[in-house]
Amino acid sequence: MHRGIATVSLSGRLADKLDAAAAAGFDGIELFDNDLVSSDLSPADVARRCAGLGLSIDLFQPVRDVEGVPPERFDAVLRRFAAKLDVMAGLGATTVLCCSTVAADAVDDVDLSAEQLARLGDLAHDAGVTIAFEALAWGRHVNRVGRSWDVVRRADHPAVTLAVDTFHMLSRGDDGSALEDVPGERIGFLQVADAPALDMDVLEWSRHFRCFPGQGTLDVTGVVAATLEAGYRGPLSLEVFSDVVREADPRVTARDAMRSLIFLEDQLAARLDGPAASVVAAAPAPAPRTDAAFVELSAADDDPSDLLTGLGFAVVGRHRTKHVTWWSQGDAHVVVNHEPVPTTLSGAATAIGVVAPPVASVAARAEALLWPALARTRGDGEARLPGLTAPSGVHVFVSAEPGAPDDWHADFEPVDGTPDASTWLGLDHVGVAVPADVLNEEVSFHRTLLGLEPGAVEEFMEPQGRLRSRALRPSSGDLRVVLNVADTAGPDRPRGITQLAFACTDLRAESVRLREAGVALMPVPDNYYVDVAARFGLDDATVADLRDHGLLYDRSGSGELLHLYTPVLGTGFYVELLERRGGYDGYGQADTHVRLAMQSRA
């Protein structure tokens, strides 16, 4: 499809926006009038510059409040519109967006609106321009797509068409079925934007929280599918504005935006059949199952051998060509990299390894979705282990299943001496600290590439600020990633993998063993046990046992969680060890405030 982006979705001055859109591979732009008005470039300059960059000007948005206007004031609207058609001639743009009227004195009369749009249509037609009429979700009288279609239908004018906007439709509760009666040739433009589910004033929601398709929770795919099924074959154009986008580097935003359209087409390809399917392209398939394999620690600044030994890990392999060792403790695996690792992260935990076959397909999917690969050398006979870099800076290595070609284990020479029998079950989850302005992009990485689905946003109070968390899990497989955003974004905030959580079968025994091994564990305040006893009605012996072992406790339904933490280590992460009982499926969120307070102590 023809892919477009609104200039309002990119930060900077107009020339920067055009450069960024072109560099990301967009075919066209929607030009926001304010961007033109505040620019030194004349309309003809803009046209020339766009032509040179291979961008069409798909849409211009220069007027507001043009229908449902009290008749005595409509001449002024016609004059205003005519002046903007002259600007469009200079731009060489042939589609103009007219949004439904917001003004408090708008007339609630669908026939008047239709008649006024038809009169604008006469002017547009003479100028070779088509009007696309959009129902703003906060329009005074026209604020649902059914009503805007009614106006367009009654206008019955070749130059007056319907604009479909996924945000405006979905935010008002409409879905693709609202387009059932609309012939494709009467749809003049398609704007796409997603948003997180928020219960707030729709105008504020729209202004500050829109995001690219796949980053929010709206069924953008459904509306776009319905539009294509109706026969629409025009541009697919992103109109996203948000506090995040407004501050970001426009080149990063444009690449992010392009990726969202590639993903949207991939989703559409799976959903559409018939003629509409032929206009969208599928990306290479994701892995049907994604499991956690290992965490990689960098030994560049601080050797983690003492910590790992204390935790009960032992070296079980050495990399065939690099100075990298493989440690394990039961089914938990840590890879320690003694070579210099280029990283933007603040701590020593730099990468996670996942088992997500077929590896080649995941690598191809990453490339199609513009996720950056990690440059690395590869020795003869080593596994083809695609290394990808998430927006957070965390590296993700993708491995085949054990024993298959491209299994990560094959890169290591086994070391003699089997470790003791262990009750560790493996990596339960990793916590990744992400700056607020990278959260959407990080969610998008895990979702579009690995097929992880994000859960609801949870919030916790910190002694100095607020922590927002979002857990992601695949539909099949045991990988769990928890993204954490600390809204107090000081320059010394950790960034990257800050939590390694391992699961075991007998946490009480492990607690004793760890203390004997001299591993520092986070102390738990006595008040916590008074509270946990009151909250869950635990008997004295159980509470005493938890207290003696320094364990935290949570319960949900018939599931129970026991867990403990280390303090935050000098290397920028902490370790959690946990025992899930009876199908407990959470992360001990009720204890987070205690962890945050205790770990914040100097």
Add this chain to the structure above:
Amino acid sequence: MHRGIATVSLSGRLADKLDAAAAAGFDGIELFDNDLVSSDLSPADVARRCAGLGLSIDLFQPVRDVEGVPPERFDAVLRRFAAKLDVMAGLGATTVLCCSTVAADAVDDVDLSAEQLARLGDLAHDAGVTIAFEALAWGRHVNRVGRSWDVVRRADHPAVTLAVDTFHMLSRGDDGSALEDVPGERIGFLQVADAPALDMDVLEWSRHFRCFPGQGTLDVTGVVAATLEAGYRGPLSLEVFSDVVREADPRVTARDAMRSLIFLEDQLAARLDGPAASVVAAAPAPAPRTDAAFVELSAADDDPSDLLTGLGFAVVGRHRTKHVTWWSQGDAHVVVNHEPVPTTLSGAATAIGVVAPPVASVAARAEALLWPALARTRGDGEARLPGLTAPSGVHVFVSAEPGAPDDWHADFEPVDGTPDASTWLGLDHVGVAVPADVLNEEVSFHRTLLGLEPGAVEEFMEPQGRLRSRALRPSSGDLRVVLNVADTAGPDRPRGITQLAFACTDLRAESVRLREAGVALMPVPDNYYVDVAARFGLDDATVADLRDHGLLYDRSGSGELLHLYTPVLGTGFYVELLERRGGYDGYGQADTHVRLAMQSRA
């Protein structure tokens, strides 16, 4: 009144919170259970520490979902509640807050709720504790104060009272009249919080946007007045949580909080009569009228003489004892300070002078409201010109009216040579750049001290971010202050007075004169004139004249604005010159995006 603050309103660890509350002069605290649970301090430790600091523990909030509970689960509630009563015995706290139940399976039965509260009341009574029952605005069934009072009335138990919370009442549309039938002795606690008007989910609103009384738009005073008139004489306790408060220094927050209570009492004193009036204290009166007098520029880094001369200012006075000169241009005044000025501001414009008599009363009001005075030396015979420092760091000098004692003019020796006749009318407004986390406090300064009333928040897009503006004006007088928050808070963001706007009677003539004088003016893009012609239907001659003079244009009703800007000067501010016609009362907001784009050019 007894003044309290919730520990949840202050950031940091519990001990820091207690220290901050005590240092700001609070009499007591509400203890939030999470603060205790995550603390190493035992309940007895907390009691001792509070006693040492002169703080009472006015309220404890340890339980949720205790009424409307399905009967088979109520025993667990009783156990939980009894355990928390033991904690309260350790704390020596005698009032416990019980909020209405949020759980989805809450039973919608006011008699069941009353019966369960009465059973909790039996336990509380035996422990010497009183329950204050609060209707959370998002409670499942009990979410209006009328309903919570109905429950308390039916419970008919000496240990079960009503909690009044200004946020919960006002956010649901209740006001003080909802308390008409409630006897004061049945009100067990009064929590106060304000909030800006926002149309969003009330739980999110409550969590992130509460603010101290006087910083928001709710009629907190009305609810508190009604509570006092009902006969309530207990603590007045602040329960405010917000993203801002969570990140701020708790000592700053606590002082801010205390100030809000002093202001609230001052407002109450003006509103109450009868017995209730005797429990609140009025602060010294504000000035009945506030006018703009001058702006002070520091010459420490860069001498502004050339700029001022170019603008048509001339030296008309020299300070009697300091190296300070007074420049004027018509009725516009600038004071240039050649002495070192201690400042946290980023630019050269450091202070504004206002005429707000009686000066002594304003100074006393500032002291009562804990606004910091600016330390400065004062020569013999000089005006008593109280210098105050706003939270933004801007200094405000308060002068008497011309000719009166304490008139700022009297500090200067006149200089010979009257400047040419001028069409400048004076200082129209100043723009002050404020970090986002200081906005509430800055609004509070202007509102509580000078009686300025804030207008609505307006938003503008910048090339790199978003600008929020709020204009403040006195009910009487010509002072206008516009507070600007740039949400891209980079370290190099300007802070302080960034805009000096002067008014004149003939801007076209001034534009010609300024160009002849070599003053650099902000260029206006040609596209702007095409747009302004279309928007307002201006004739060609008018547009050509605006373009020739480089003027921006706005219209509202029958009022018109002409204005022009300098670029942002190296000294950190820019100058606007404007001409208001026909009663135009705005600030040319429609042109802000053009100014932001043009001023952002390298």
